Amino acid sequence: MGYKYDEDEILDAAVDAVLEEGLSALTFGRLAKRLGIADRSIVYYFPTKAELVTRTTSAVGSQLQAALARAFGDAPLPGDELMRRAWPVLSSPDVDPLFAVFFELVGLGAASIPPYDALAPALMEAWIQWLVPRIDAPEEVAWQVASATVATLDGLLLLRHTCGPDAADAAARHFGIARR
Numbered sequence: 654m655g656y657k658y659d660e661d662e663i664l665d666a667a668v669d670a671v672l673e674e675g676l677s678a679l680t681f682g683r684l685a686k687r688l689g690i691a692d693r694s695i696v697y698y699f700p701t702k703a704e705l706v707t708r709t710t711s712a713v714g715s716q717l718q719a720a721l722a723r724a725f726g727d728a729p730l731p732g733d734e735l736m737r738r739a740w741p742v743l744s745s746p747d748v749d750p751l752f753a754v755f756f757e758l759v760g761l762g763a764a765s766i767p768p769y770d771a772l773a774p775a776l777m778e779a780w781i782q783w784l785v786p787r788i789d790a791p792e793e794v795a796w797q798v799a800s801a802t803v804a805t806l807d808g809l810l811l812l813r814h815t816c817g818p819d820a821a822d823a824a825a826r827h828f829g830i831a832r833r
Contacts, residue, residue, distance in 0.1 A: 658688055660698040667709040668716075672750040676757045676769075679706060703768035710758055710772060717751045718783060729789040732802040736830045739806055744813060744821060744831075752810050777803070 658666075666688050671679050681692045681702070688695075699705040724742040725735060742748060755776070762773025784799040805828065813821035825831030 658690060658694065663688065663695055663698055664708055664712055667705060668712045671709050671713065671754050676706065676710070676754060676761065679709065681705070706768055707772060710754065710776065713751055713754050714776065714779070717748065717755075720748060720751075725787055729787055731789050732798040733829070734789075735784070735787060735802055736806060736828065740809070740825055740830045743806060743810055744818065744825070749814070752814060756811060756814055 663684070667679060667684055670684060670687055674683075681695050681699075684705075685692045685695055695705070699708065720742050721739060724738045726738075730738070743752070758769055758776065759773045761769035762771075764770075781796065781799045781803050784802060785795050788795045788798045788802070790798045809821050809825050809828075812824055822831045
């Protein structure tokens with residue numbers, strides 16, 4: 654009997670596929686072909702496309718959170734300092750594919766396409782909630798500061814992905830979070 658992939662290996666291949674080709678290209682058939690296995694082998698671990706997409710985007714999000722955690726350090730910081738620390742990490746070419754997936758997911762969600770329509774708001778809320786304990790602000794305003802920080806960074810990153818790094822860096826300099 655031939656080698657069988659386990660759930661983690663299939664998920665890793667799905668993440669690689671999404672980072673290379675985008676979410677809309679993630680199908681059971683394409684992933685099975687990439688791995689050289691039958692579709693049913695993938696369906697065994699991921700019974701629905703929604704589950705495959707959810708687990709894959711969660712894994713991509715975990716990669717991004719790990720990068721940000723290293724940039725932020727352990728102590729809570731004011732929102733503007735978090736943005737200053739995050740920008741060099743988030744605006745690096747290594748992170749661009751992660752945000753390409755993020756923006757594709759948000760766009761598909763905004764277009765009310767299942768399962769993205771449920772994933773996009775959950776992802777945004779998770780991003781904000783993850784940031785809240787890293788904000789040095791009174792508890793009653795930490796969520797607002799985290800939301801404003803996410804909105805600013807995501808807007809700058811959207812500008813980076815649509816108009817290019819120079820446009821995003823120029824806008825980031827306006828906020829004092831990019832090198833002059």
